[in-house]
Amino acid sequence: MARDHQVKVQDHQVTADSLIFYQQQCPTKRSRTPRTAFLFFLLFLSIFYIFHSQNILPTSSLPHILSSTHITITTSSNTLNTTSQPTDLQHIVFGIAAAAGLWDKRKAYLKSWWRPHEMLGFVWLDDPVDTATDDHLLPPIRISSDTSNFPYSHPTGDRSAIRITRIVSETLRSKAFEDLNIRWLVMCDDDTVFVPDNLVRVLNKYDHRQFYYIGSVSESHLQNIYFSYNMAYGGGGFAISYPLAVTLERMQDQCVMKYPNLYGSDDRMHACMAELGVPLTREPGFHQFDIYGDPFGLLAAHPVTPLVSLHHLDLFEPVFPNMTSADAVNRLFEPTRFDSAAIAQQSICYVEGKWTVSVSWGFAVQVIRGVVTPREMELPARTFQNWYPSADYKGFSFNTRALFRQPCQKPFVYYFSTVQYDRDSERTVTDYQCKWKMESPEYIERVVVYKKPDPSLWNKGYLIKAPRRNCCRVLPSTEKGTMEVDVGLCVNGEFVEA
Incomplete structure (x- = not known):
């Protein structure tokens, strides 16, 4: 047989839907007889497979060359947990990176x-810390093992990575946890907060039986250029399916040894994932929050996806004004006791074509003079600054909008x-x-929002719902100085109209 047609099948094991042959293109002349015979042979196999798959031919008629070849065709869902029992918190193990020097401050975020x-x-620390009377409210503490034998050569980073x-x-x-039914390992930092039910x-x-590496990227375009758009940023947290974690554990130390020049822990993790051939599955509800300033614009126009995590709570302003960051996070979590699926989900409606109303449920309501289209309102207003001070709004990894186009359109915010x-x-x-x-529009002093809790907002049983922003309707006011708004699923035919 000609060299470019040789196919080697070890132990006659074929586990694919099709056979693909690669050949080097050479200008030399070849005999056409082997090529013709080979094509007829493939045609015969194709016809035989069609007849056999329809049970037209008996199994006994299988040629010797096929009877000694095992063919496996498998189908499975890539984006749906098809096991009998849904994943719950008991199936997730958290690995939380912390430092002893910041523990007294950062543990307040964990408690929330x-x-x-x-x-x-576990919380993994670099050194032991003194325990406090309320530490029973926190995960157990473990001390990381010594890593001095691992090389680290990045000029500006820290080997704690x-x-x-x-x-x-x-x-x-x-x-x-080896005797428990663990499905996922979730990694994060001690200045990260999660909405556990949304996770x-x-x-x-x-x-969870497949290899998944789930997370999101940075809000900074330059960060993603310097590191990778294919990397899950560790501060925002990421999830690794248990079989992938087991495979990673076997090769991780060897993998880490190869990359002393990388900056952080998350790009080392990404390097190992690349060696394993596992790509990032993006979920935009994981928030690295590589920003400075006021995060209002991001939370008021959250994407139509569950809010999973927030990171860098020490570096940007508290999510509610006139509060500490820890107290503000506790305030944000109050509504999650009633409807965690809806936290920070945006709804847009209008009052008689003269005001625009945007509800970020459980966070804030904006009332804006004039009509601002939904296409604009669903973009985060630039209340925040880029991770790199020299970068302007073009340095974000997503579209943004100016806070207001005219002074009269400055939003009136109700937290x-x-x-x-x-x-x-x-x-x-x-x-x-x-x-x-x-003075606010029509002297509105407060906004009351009514909403039915909907724990199945994102999925119902094993059915994953297509994402859609909730609708809102401004109701007739029953109290002077109060605006009343109803928020809920859009009914058939309903759309936002000024």
């Missing part, structure tokens, strides 16, 4: 979202104040108040 009797995981990237391996090697909602979309559940109407009632010392 950690559920001691429902969640599994090696310690942090090995949290996956060290968590598995602790064997603390579960996102992971339920995927089959979340209280939440309660009305059992009679089966709706949540959230209150948003404005403390600005200026």
Whole structure:
């Protein structure tokens, strides 16, 4: 047989839907007889397979060359957890990177979202710390092993990146969870907060038995250029399916040794994922938050996806004004007790064609003079600055808009104040108040938002819903100085109209 037609099949094992032959193109003359015979042979196999798949031919008629070849054709869902039991918090192990020098401050963030009797995981520190009376509200603490034998040569980074990237391996090697039904390992920093129920909602979309590496990229275009658009940024957190974590643990130390010149833990993780051939599956609800300034614009126009995490809480302004960052996070988490799926989800509606109303549920309401189209309102307003001070708005990795086009269109902002559940109407009632010392549209002092809790907003059972922004409707006011808004799923035929 001609050299460019030779096919080697070891042990006669073929595990693909088709055979693909690659050949080097050479200008030399070849005999056409082997080529013709080979094509007839492939045609025969194709016809035989069609007849056999329709049960037209008996199994006994299988030629010797096929009977000794095992063909496996498998089909499975890439984006749907098809196991009998949905993923829950008990199936997730967290690996939280922390530093002893910042522990006393950062643990306040952990307390805002950690559920001691429902969640599994460790905080990995570089040195021991003194325990406090309330530390039972936090994950157990472990001390990372010595990494001095690993080379690190990045000129501006910190070799703690090696310690942090090995949290996956060290968590598995602790064997603390090997007897449990673990499906996912989730990595994050100690200045990251999660909405745990939304994390579960996102992971339920995927089959944990396959290799998945799930997270998101930076808000800074330059960050993604310097590092990678294909890397899950560690501060925003990322999830690794358990089979992938087991495979990673076997080769991670060897992999890390190869990359002393990399900056951080997350790009080392990405390098190992590249060696394993596993790409990043992007979920935009993981937020690295490589920004400075006021995060209002990002939270007020959150993408139509569950809010999973927030990072860098020490570096940008508190999400609610006149509060500490930790207290502001606790305030943001209050509505999640009633409707975690809807937190920070935007709805847009209009009042008689003269005001634009944007509701970021559980966070803030904006009332703007004039009509601002939904296409504009769903873009984050630039209340924040780029990670790199020299970069302007073109340095973000997503589209943004100016805060307002004219002074008269400066939004009147009503921040979340209280939440309660009305059992009679089966709706949540959230209150948003404005403390600005200026006249608001029609002297509105507060906005009351009504919404039915909808835990199946993103998926119902094993069915993943197509994402769609909730609709809102401005209701007739029953109290002077108060605007009332109803938020919920859009009905058939409903759309935003000024």
